[in-house]
Amino acid sequence: MPQQLMNWYDRPQYFDMVFRDETNDEVRFFEKAFAKLVDTPVKRLYEPGCGSGRLVAAMAGRGYELVATDNNDAMLAYLQKRLKRRGLPSELLNTDMTTHVCKPAVDAAFCTFNTFRHLLDADSAETHLRSVADSLRPGGIYILGFHCIPLDADPDCTERWSAMHGGTKVSVTLRVINFERRKRRETLRVSIKATKANGQIERIRSEFQLRLYTPAQAKTLLKSVDDVFEIASVHDFDYDLDEQRKMDNDLTDAVFILRKR
Numbered sequence: 001m002p003q004q005l006m007n008w009y010d011r012p013q014y015f016d017m018v019f020r021d022e023t024n025d026e027v028r029f030f031e032k033a034f035a036k037l038v039d040t041p042v043k044r045l046y047e048p049g050c051g052s053g054r055l056v057a058a059m060a061g062r063g064y065e066l067v068a069t070d071n072n073d074a075m076l077a078y079l080q081k082r083l084k085r086r087g088l089p090s091e092l093l094n095t096d097m098t099t100h101v102c103k104p105a106v107d108a109a110f111c112t113f114n115t116f117r118h119l120l121d122a123d124s125a126e127t128h129l130r131s132v133a134d135s136l137r138p139g140g141i142y143i144l145g146f147h148c149i150p151l152d153a154d155p156d157c158t159e160r161w162s163a164m165h166g167g168t169k170v171s172v173t174l175r176v177i178n179f180e181r182r183k184r185r186e187t188l189r190v191s192i193k194a195t196k197a198n199g200q201i202e203r204i205r206s207e208f209q210l211r212l213y214t215p216a217q218a219k220t221l222l223k224s225v226d227d228v229f230e231i232a233s234v235h236d237f238d239y240d241l242d243e244q245r246k247m248d249n250d251l252t253d254a255v256f257i258l259r260k261r
């Protein structure tokens with residue numbers, strides 16, 4: 001079958017397979033952060049840009065009440081089915097995470113895996129942060145993880161990995177095909193080869209843009225919302241709550257824990 005150019009988020013099952021290995025580390029980190037950084041019990045959570053819902057399902061399975069948004073119907077339908085299969089309730093909304101405000105308020109929110117970098121300009125990024133702040137009760141936290149790319153980093157980057165599940169093998173190649181530091185945009189190409197148990201092969205190619213941040217630009221952004229959020233702690237993709245990171249030029253895999261004032 002020839003390679004199709006499409007939105008890879010329209011194939012939630014493949015997205016889920018290639019990122020599910022990280023889920024347990026994130027869940028452990030979230031719960032440690034709730035216990036250490038939030039003074040009152042954490043029960044109600046929000047994930048903007050929830051995708052296939054690997055984290056929503058994991059947190060709902062641990063007894064939390066979830067609100068999740070995405071602007072892709074295929075992702076939401078996949079997650080709906082997944083939750084129904086496990087008898088887990090949750091509030092799923094097809095809406096733009098830039099402006100969505102949860103009512104009633106949530107105790108904590110999380111957004112990892114560069115989802116935030118889908119917001120392509122400064123206004124959208126700040127509006128999103130303010131909408132999440134409006135969604136949180138005072139003292140609630142927002143766990144926000146995304147890659148920062150320092151000025152001296154090599155923009156040429158290709159990553160390859162594969163995953164197996166239920167007899168399907170998915171191989172992924174992720175490549176930066178355009179990098180515009182001035183416009184603060186990079187274009188990524190994802191190529192997927194999925195080989196199903198019956199030998200059938202599906203090939204997909206998807207291209208999308210992400211906003212670029214240097215560590216300093218991330219710091220400036222967080223400063224612009226310091227009337228609503230204080231930085232409670234800074235970590236990296238090791239998801240170790242006991243290891244804090246400095247906000248310096250070496251912070252490339254950043255996880256910020258922001259506390260609503």
Ligand SMILES: C[S@@+](CC[C@H](N)C(=O)[O-])C[C@H]1O[C@@H](n2cnc3c(N)ncnc32)[C@H](O)[C@@H]1O
Nearest residue numbers: 009049050051070071072075096097113115118
């Ligand atoms: C990288 S995936 C992350 C999924 C999930 N957060 C995870 O960690 O597995 C990004 C998701 O954000 C969604 N998305 C992108 N821009 C969005 C927007 N403006 N509003 C809501 N969802 C958005 C995409 O449809 C996609 O499902």
